């Protein structure tokens with residue numbers, strides 16, 4: 510679904526620069542730096558406790574950084590800038606016991622919309638999410654997936670200039686994810702930067718223009734999916750007619766998996782790859798030989814272990 514390369518997105522609107530945050534003895538964020546370019550979907554991943562929520566809270570001014578700075582269009586981010594951002598916090602912002610339309614309308618008003626415009630925007634969004642006949646229902650009466658849709662609608666209500674979404678896709682079924690993604694894509698097309706955290710690597714790989722990986726409060730990788738994959742170890746697949754056990758004794762070859770005439774190997778460099786192919790051909794027919802495009806999850810495991 511990615512539509513543009515990073516090179517097309519030259520404007521960097523949201524800049525997280527050397528942000529450190531300590532809680533007592535714990536350094537939850539250690540010199541974290543990355544940018545969320547104009548119009549880019551930036552996926553923010555990392556294990557439990559890596560520091561994603563803390564980073565988002567600092568961006569939104571809920572927490573202060575111990576040191577470092579967040580900039581918006583090159584200037585230190587202000588509360589006024591933040592009031593124009595859409596934010597979906599980890600703890601979710603809406604009240605379970607209140608009906609959904611008045612809550613979203615109120616949120617729109619808090620962001621500066623007139624009562625009429627806020628109500629209209631809320632109605633349009635909720636209808637778009639298939640909740641047009643549930644406007645008077647209390648949030649808690651909706652299914653979890655629908656509650657999540659309403660929470661996301663809360664971040665979108667007032668034409669946000671940036672979107673900071675803490676696990677917006679958790680709890681959504683695959684159709685709802687696609688529906689939500691196409692809605693968010695309308696914002697990125699208008700140049701809105703979107704930063705979202707997620708534990709769903711397959712989804713991040715499919716949807717994001719760029720990815721930032723945190724491990725124990727430090728950025729361990731950032732870039733487009735292609736850049737991250739290319740920087741990881743490449744594996745090759747070999748399928749031949751005869752047993753490939755000889756691969757175990759060759760310099761520069763690490764056997765990852767071997768099953769008779771089928772093998773997955775890590776090869777030190779291109780010269781080793783050519784030598785392996787030549788030897789395999791010398792020993793008999795080779796049915797398949799080539800690099801394996803590995804999922805992002807493999808690379809993620811490499812950099813976070």
Ligand SMILES: Nc1ncnc2c1ncn2[C@@H]1O[C@H](COP(=O)(O)OP(=O)(O)OP(=O)(O)O)[C@@H](O)[C@H]1O
Pocket residue numbers: 532535537555556557558559560561562563564
């Ligand atoms: N208010 C706080 N006081 C003390 N420690 C905190 C506070 N907030 C976060 N932490 C700690 O900071 C670290 C980072 O937490 P954070 O919630 O940012 O991680 P996360 O990447 O969002 O994790 P998860 O994926 O589990 O939501 C954790 O060790 C957490 O316990």
